[in-house]
Amino acid sequence: MSKSISRRTFLQTSGVTLGASALHSAAAIENTLNPSLVLNDVTGVTQQLAHYLVKSRWENVPKDARKEAVRSVFNWVGCSLGGAHHVTTDRAMSALAEFTGKPEATVLGRVERLDIQHAALMNGITSHVLDYDDTHLETIIHPAGPVASAILSLGERNKISGKDFMHAFILGVEAECRIGKAVYPSHYERGYHITGTAGVFGAAAASGKLLGLSEQQMVWAIGIASTQSAGLKEMFGTMCKPFHPGRAAQNGLTSAFLASKNFTSTERGIEAPQGFAFTMSDEQDFSQITNDLGNSFEVTRNTYKPFACGIVTHPAIDGCIQLRNNNDLKSSDIASVTLRVNSLVLKLTGKTKPRTGLEAKFSIYHACSVAIIYGSAGPKEYTDKTANDLEVVSLRDRVTAKADESVSEEEAFVSITLRDGTVLKKHIEHAIGSLERPMTNEALEKKFRDQAENVLPPVLLNQVIEKCWDIETTNDINSITRVAVPR
């Protein structure tokens, strides 16, 4: 990040005094950082982004971006269906459903219809609750949740076409990931859950595009989003983690509606001295927002989780599944499994005796055991029941792992010794699901079916899958949501 500006350097060189002497007067503090400060190197970032968002035309979005965006939305719908009946979703629904207004929008996979604000919240929660969605690896943002959740609801209300939906989606992902890149990793390191804090910008941008905001209004929408940017990493492991993309979707939608009525904010929500980037991060690189805007698309760098657990375990899981499938392995054949992995794997997922599904997400031993027994590591392999299954536990206890600094985080060496003495070996350089080995459409479809098969009857399941792949061709996004609920 050679171009990054540190917060301190910026504030000092801009003549802003932050010493304790200025802190004795309330009024002094309210005015020390004067919003009229103009700095050439950071001026106009919000304006430039707003200009692009408003002027962008579908015709100018390249094919590879459109194609990856469809895969992103496809994966997001599957994950939303998969989380539709999670206890987190049920509790949020029971707390908030009484406040819903006009039932104009769908919660994917559920019968309730909510106002579009609440539906955006709920779809954001469901899509992230299994930690199984998508990842923009450069920022660790899960990009689809905040953006798609906001505009699916808005799209239902406004009966928008699939093309308009996809165009807004691509722009929303562009805004959130570029703003994320401008503050990552410093912002994330401070403690912010970037999917929430950057996601609200994506939701605002995409919603604003669909509402046809003017450039001035889009500037305000970004500003209103900036002042709602929130979400703490401390929430990991609690119901608030999926709440973040949900609330980001809802708050972004609100931002766009307020801006559409000329509710004003600062014109420099991202880059101003007391705006998002300087307040909520210690380093900034605004060129990440403007460089090559309109030519390079962040959505093309989106990835999808093939396994419902931390990314460090994926190479080993991948290796185990390949050996299992290629050799038709059964757990009873196996004497031992030996792994050589990066030290991080043991540090983060070294739990040898996980007792719950959630604990199992932090056990490389459990991961390899289910990979060999079931050939997969989806949500079903991370239930409390599976964590305590006798066969799983027995094989788990035959897995050993050794940290080796010469093995990169992307790699894993798997060695399986059978009871007959045969040794099977597999070296994974990049796991399935990485940018180097992206999940195929077929694999995405299997992941979708696995998540949705208990939520939708087969006829609807097939229809929603077909319509999601063909989303660009629909005249009304309601054609998808109609078949994405149980009745």
Added chain:
Amino acid sequence: MSKSISRRTFLQTSGVTLGASALHSAAAIENTLNPSLVLNDVTGVTQQLAHYLVKSRWENVPKDARKEAVRSVFNWVGCSLGGAHHVTTDRAMSALAEFTGKPEATVLGRVERLDIQHAALMNGITSHVLDYDDTHLETIIHPAGPVASAILSLGERNKISGKDFMHAFILGVEAECRIGKAVYPSHYERGYHITGTAGVFGAAAASGKLLGLSEQQMVWAIGIASTQSAGLKEMFGTMCKPFHPGRAAQNGLTSAFLASKNFTSTERGIEAPQGFAFTMSDEQDFSQITNDLGNSFEVTRNTYKPFACGIVTHPAIDGCIQLRNNNDLKSSDIASVTLRVNSLVLKLTGKTKPRTGLEAKFSIYHACSVAIIYGSAGPKEYTDKTANDLEVVSLRDRVTAKADESVSEEEAFVSITLRDGTVLKKHIEHAIGSLERPMTNEALEKKFRDQAENVLPPVLLNQVIEKCWDIETTNDINSITRVAVPR
């Protein structure tokens, strides 16, 4: 802040590594700051606060706190009525009213009824939009807005008594101001509008009290509030500034409802390594939250603005009004007005030729002119019309001000020379409205009437004033809201 812990020191001594080397792996970052870290000196702050909030009984709240709380709520209702038809309020209403659910709650001074979430938002906006509300000087939090807005709506829905309302109000103010003190001034200096960021805790605490949350649920409510804490100082001068207390009220209310259905969050939303205080501030003093909790009440240190402008101008305005009233001055009598003030006054409010009401808020010359001509400096003295009134402009141009470092920020020396050569002098040591010279109940009532007289017919205005003073005696808070709307 001798007890404060710097973010860096804390993280280093707690064995947490934040170096760049850990930043290469997504999973590494997600897990570097392990929530299970326990530090003796900061453990349990959230828990202790939740315990107090749940266990507190009305009988244990001392008289002086109750008395000041009534004045705080009284002032808040007046400000909400005063801002009820501001263009900011109208735009927010036109953007969001379509999403309202069950019309269970009042927007003070307006005919629309909204669901309690939206009503909380709107009352928070109206109460702050004129920058004329209350100030907890130690943190510059405007305490009533987030708290009262949340629980008035909830109180209407649940038909709660005035005592329960006041008890919840006092506890909410306690939570937000103590949490604010724990991070002030560092947090504010970073760029956060503390009325929004701390206000959400107050709203959650007060709403949680009214909902009868268990201790565990209150811990979660505080956590859910912490992960929604938001609001940037860059928004000052835009419609987003009053949006902050509104959204804080709404988000706090949501936090309490979610917690009431066992929606989980971290147990240490305030003090955890990646919780509110360490992520959103560079210094922390957690003793501010727990010291003397239940004995010393922050609401007793609330103050109310007698003038609708920055606090630095208040001593000079006060002096001008006193000289005017004691000598029956007319602007035509006056040859010149000379001020000796702290240098900050000229730095912050040195505008000599303000052209709009908003600009006039930053002009000590305008302030003294209207103070002498009208004997007040309320919202009516800060309209565009008044800023351009010929008499106001003429007297304004006869005002000169001199910075004098020997004059403190609380002081002003006013000298008025009449055309007949008489010189009138006044030294103000502490302006009216300060903690040393609090506004009387009569002055608060005049302020209330000035703001509300064009919003409510006289009969209702008298009723709402009476009922607000007697709020502790009402069996149902609806008895107040019923008479606080135009029809």
